[in-house]
Amino acid sequence: MRIAVLASGGGSNLQALLDHFAHVDENAGEIVWVGSNSASAPALARATAAGIATGVIVETTDGDAILKQLTAAKAELLVLAGYLKLVPAPVVRAFAGRLLNVHPSMLPAFGGVGMFGERVHSAVLASGARQSGVTVHFVDDAFDRGAIIAQWPVPVLPDDTSSTLAARVLCAEHALYPLCVAAVAAGAVTLGADGRSHGTVNLAHLDTLFTR
Numbered sequence: 001m002r003i004a005v006l007a008s009g010g011g012s013n014l015q016a017l018l019d020h021f022a023h024v025d026e027n028a029g030e031i032v033w034v035g036s037n038s039a040s041a042p043a044l045a046r047a048t049a050a051g052i053a054t055g056v057i058v059e060t061t062d063g064d065a066i067l068k069q070l071t072a073a074k075a076e077l078l079v080l081a082g083y084l085k086l087v088p089a090p091v092v093r094a095f096a097g098r099l100l101n102v103h104p105s106m107l108p109a110f111g112g113v114g115m116f117g118e119r120v121h122s123a124v125l126a127s128g129a130r131q132s133g134v135t136v137h138f139v140d141d142a143f144d145r146g147a148i149i150a151q152w153p154v155p156v157l158p159d160d161t162s163s164t165l166a167a168r169v170l171c172a173e174h175a176l177y178p179l180c181v182a183a184v185a186a187g188a189v190t191l192g193a194d195g196r197s198h199g200t201v202n203l204a205h206l207d208t209l210f211t212r
Contacts, residue, residue, distance in 0.1 A: 001185040004075035006083040011043025013081035020178030029185030033073035063088030097191035099139040106133035111144030121162040136180040147197040
């Protein structure tokens with residue numbers, strides 16, 4: 001599949017995807033375009049360094065304009081990698097079953113409007129939860145409510161701050177997200193007519209990297 005990525009910031013998840021599709025799963029998909037709502041986003045610089053076309057989303061609520069750029073890139077799969085804007089409904093509809101996001105918690109816990117980045121990790125710590133994690137899911141018209149593709153737990157340690165927890169969760173994101181994107185790109189995971197995710201992602205080797 002031809003993969004487009006939307007990112008707002010530094011693009012570390014984008015880099016994980018670039019590395020994965022360049023060296024591990026090059027036959028599953030190819031990243032062909034990266035867009036951002038910020039012209040100065042480091043994510044765009046990462047894409048340019050990798051020889052990938054980029055674009056700036058001037059009006060984030062203009063679904064038709066975003067679709068025009070995605071159509072020009074001949075994108076078949078759309079991946080959100082730290083994209084902090086609501087994806088307009090026309091884009092969600094056009095990419096139904098082909099639009100993915102990664103969230104830094106075990107959804108449905110600590111998800112929803114306004115729950116992103118450090119806000120999530122601070123909320124996890126404030127709740128006294130002993131476990132956080134990562135969720136990859138299909139995107140629908142509600143924040144963080146699309147069908148779940150895969151999750152991976154991350155322990156909350158007694159001396160954690162929001163920064164230390166964020167760093168641990170981000171490592172898990174970098175490992176889990178590319179596997180899920182590749183599974184969807186290869187057709188191993190699909191969104192069914194019942195609104196559920198069908199198929200499985202092979203996560204066996206993650207056990208060597210992270211303790212559940």
